[in-house]
Amino acid sequence: MRSQLWSKLKRRLDDLICDSLKGRVNFTITNYRRAHDQLGRAFITVDKKEVLNMCTITSDIRINRKNRELHRLRELSYEDYQVNYEISVIAHELVKQEGVYAQYDxxxxxxxxxxxxxxxxxKSDDMVVKILALIDRRAGKRTLMKLREPIQNxxxxxxxxxxxxxxxxxINPFVE
Structure with a gap:
């Protein structure tokens, strides 16, 4: 985990959920003790149904595939450390843009x-940040109505x- 314990971070997240969604939206972290890195997955449930799964293994597999694909397309060798690092960063960002996140993401x-x-x-480009902002109590009804057009994309x-x-x-987002 990063700078905060999950329990404290979850409490902060739960405090930011709008009243109308409290108890309906839940954030869960599962760590697999026997995994080599002891990471697992994070997921968001709505009404006790999983709607977003952020699995480290799935993400890492996709990043590795994307990494190999980029090396192949650019006809790069794996010998240059700096190039490998840059390609892996690009691969990770491309996979996140596809909506595939790891627990650490x-x-x-x-x-x-x-x-x-x-x-x-x-306005964030990060899918998870934007999702959290949409269910945040600080985003009011007028703000949500203003998002009607941009959210279509x-x-x-x-x-x-x-x-x-x-x-x-x-709120009926389709009525002005």
Whole structure:
């Protein structure tokens, strides 16, 4: 874990959830003790149904595949450490843009989110930060209504959380 214990970070997250979604949205971390790095997955449930899974193993597999693909496309060898590092960073970012997150990405996003203003979080390029901002009590009804148009261009999971919040607040996002 990063700079804070999960229990404290979870408490901060739970405190930021809007009243209309309290008890419906839950954040869970599962660590696998027998895994070589003892990491596991993070997931978000809505009404006790898992809607977003951030598994370290799945993410690492996708990053490795993307890494090999980038090396092959650019016809690069694996001998230069600096090039390998840069390619792995690019691969990781590309995989995150596809919506595949690891448990450690979730931690990073949560820590980033709890330390930033809500308007900045709503504009974030990070999928998890944006999801957390959409269910945050600091995002009011007027702010949600202003997001009606830009949210159409977002990933399905972000649209899901936007619609969930609008439904919970009894807002019809399609009416002006």
């Amino acid at each position: 979730f931690y990073d996003a949560v820590e980033e989110f709890v330390n930033m203003p809500i308007d900045q979080a709503l 977002e990933m399905d999971i972000i649209q899901y959380f936007y619609n969930l919040r609008c439904e919970a607040e009894q």
